[in-house]
Amino acid sequence: MVYLKSIDAIGFKSFADQTNVQFDKGVTAIVGPNGSGKSNITDAIKWVLGEQSAKSLRGSKMEDIIFSGAEHRKAQNYAEVQLRLDNHSKKLSVDENEVIVTRRLYRSGESEYYINNDRARLKDIADLFLDSGLGKEAYSIISQGRVDEILNAKQLIDVKLLKNRLVYLNIKNVKLNH
Numbered sequence: 001m002v003y004l005k006s007i008d009a010i011g012f013k014s015f016a017d018q019t020n021v022q023f024d025k026g027v028t029a030i031v032g033p034n035g036s037g038k039s040n041i042t043d044a045i046k047w048v049l050g051e052q053s054a055k056s057l058r059g060s061k062m063e064d065i066i067f068s069g070a071e072h073r074k075a076q077n078y079a080e081v082q083l084r085l086d087n088h089s090k091k092l093s094v095d096e097n098e099v100i101v102t103r104r105l106y107r108s109g110e111s112e113y114y115i116n117n118d119r120a121r122l123k124d125i126a127d128l129f130l131d132s133g134l135g136k137e138a139y140s141i142i143s144q145g146r147v148d149e150i151l152n153a154k155q156l157i158d159v160k161l162l163k164n165r166l167v168y169l170n171i172k173n174v175k176l177n178h
Helices: 036-049 122-129 144-152 154-178
Strands: 001-011 019-022 077-088 098-106 109-113 118-120
Touching: 001 036, 019 144, 036 098, 098 122, 109 122
Parallel strands: none
Antiparallel strands: 001 019, 001 077, 077 098, 098 109, 109 118
């Protein structure tokens, strides 16, 4: 199983300085007071994995992800986020035990992608995570708003799961009886 070991960010949204977040295997919940940067962590992950919609990253234009400055801090000229992934399972299509995926965006609008420090394209990033259970569309990252949607739709989800399970059991029963 591939898992996220760490995130390094600089100039990304509220992370003006080099910021490192370490993760252990398993489920991780990011908690903290309002305005502490929790959502920015999930935005950073989605962004590195290839998110192209500024709206999905809670902005109006992609440049909004670059730290824009504060009272005693000047604006950054670029944003960079690096994901370090454990790949001992070799689920990712790279023959390395650790995979580092990096994305950088300059104020000019130029974007750069890297896989293990080798220049890559957005398509290469998408291909890397294909069939891995990871990627910008996967349910491996669930934002706060999405949790509310899931909880509010629990009955609908339970019915769908039950129907899927019944269909599976019926198919299995047919295969066993024939």
